Amino acid sequence: PVLRVALMGLGSYANRVAEAMQSCKRAKITGVISGTPSKITDWQKKYNIPAKNCYNYENFDAIKDNPDIDAVYIITPNSLHHPQCLRVAAAGKHVICEKPMAINAKQGKEMVEACEKAGVKLLIGYRMHFEANTLEVVRLRKAGEFGKIKFFQGLSGFKIGDPTQWRLNRELAGGGAMMDIGIYAINGSRYMIGEEPIWVTAQETKTDPVKFKVGVDETITFQLGFPSGATASCLSTYAVSYLDKFFLVGEGGFAEMQPSTGYGPIKSWTHKGRLDLPHVTHQTTQMEEMAAIILDGKQPIIPVDGKEGWKDMVIIDAIFAAVKSGKKVEIKY
Ligand code: NAD
Incomplete structure (x- = not known):
C-alpha cells in the first residue's frame, strides 16, 4: 500500500516536500489544506488533486470522512502545530508534524496523548x-x-x-x-x-x-x-x-x-x-521511511x-x- 498524505500549509517547506515526494514510491500527495484558494488551484493542477480532497483551516475536520487521506503533514508556523495536530488526531488521521513539534513541552505532551487516544501515529519531520x-x-x-x-x-x-x-x-x-x-x-x-x-x-x-x-x-x-x-x-x-x-x-x-x-x-x-x-534528497527518504513506519510498523534507527x-x-x-x-x-x- 501507499501512504496517502494531505499537506497542510502550502509555504516554502511544503513546496520542497511536495517536490521531493514526486520521487517516492510509497508516499503520495492526495490532498491539501490551505487558507489561500489560489494556492489550492495551483497545487490541484500541479499534483493532480481532486477538489473533494481540498480543505481550508475552517473545514478540515471533515477530513475524517475522506477515505483517500491516511495522514496529514502539518507544515505551518510553529505555534499552530499544537491546535492543528489535535484536530487532525480527532479526525482519526495520522499526523506528521514539522519541527519544532510545538512551542513548549506541555503542548508536545498533549499532542502525544491526543494521538495515542485517537489511535493514530504522530511523527515529527526530523529528516x-x-x-x-x-x-x-x-x-x-x-x-x-x-x-x-x-x-x-x-x-x-x-x-x-x-x-x-x-x-x-x-x-x-x-x-x-x-x-x-x-x-x-x-x-x-x-x-x-x-x-x-x-x-x-x-x-x-x-x-x-x-x-x-x-x-x-x-x-x-x-x-x-x-x-x-x-x-x-x-x-x-x-x-x-x-x-x-x-x-x-x-x-x-x-x-x-x-x-x-x-x-x-x-x-x-x-x-x-x-x-x-x-546524497539522496532528504525529504524523499524521510517520506518513504515514514510510510514504512505508519503502514508496516517499521522501527526507525533514530x-x-x-x-x-x-x-x-x-x-x-x-x-x-x-x-x-x-x-x-x-x-x-
Ligand atoms: P512558510 O512561511 O514558507 O510557510 C508557512 C505556511 O503556513 C504558509 O503557506 C502560510 O500561508 C501558512 N499559514 C497558515 N496559517 C498561517 C498563519 N496564521 N500565519 C502565517 N502563516 C500561516 O514557512 P516554512 O519555512 O514552510 O515553515 C513551516 C514549518 O516547517 C515550520 O514549523 C518550520 O520550522 C518547518 N520547517 C522545517 C524544515 C525542515 O528541514 N524540517 C525546513 C523548513 C521549515
Missing part, C-alpha cells in the same frame, strides 16, 4: 534521522569506533532576512533561532551521543533588539550534561551564515559533519578518513515519534529557564 551520513556516524559510534563518548559540539545557525516574517514573531514562532535551527543542535547531541541530557546551562546574547524582540532569541550558547559524563557545547543563532557543524569525539576517535543538517549533500569524516555517503519531539521541547524549556535564571537547570522528562 536527518534518515540521512545516510548521520546513520553511518551513529552506527560507528554504536560499534565502538570512537570509544567512550566524551564530547559533542553542535553549531546551528543562519542569517535571517525579512524582519516581518513569522519566524521573528513570538506569537507564531514561540521563540527565535532556538525553535527553528537550534533544535538541530539539541536533537543532534542526543542521537550523536546516544543519551538524553540531564542538565543545561545557557547564555543569551542579542545584538539587534529591534529585529529580535522580547521572547525572540537571536543567539544562545548552551551546554548539556549527559548521564555518562559526556558533555555538549552548542550554538543556536540567527546572526551568521553557513553555521552548520557537528563534531563528536570519544576516547578512541572522532566524527565530524559539515554541513551537518542542511539540505545536503552532507559532508562527513572520521579520524580514519572521509565518509561522504551519496526515533521520530511524538515522544522524541517532546524530549526536544523539554530541553528547549530548560534552556530558556537556564537563560532566564543564569543557573544550571536540571532536565526532567
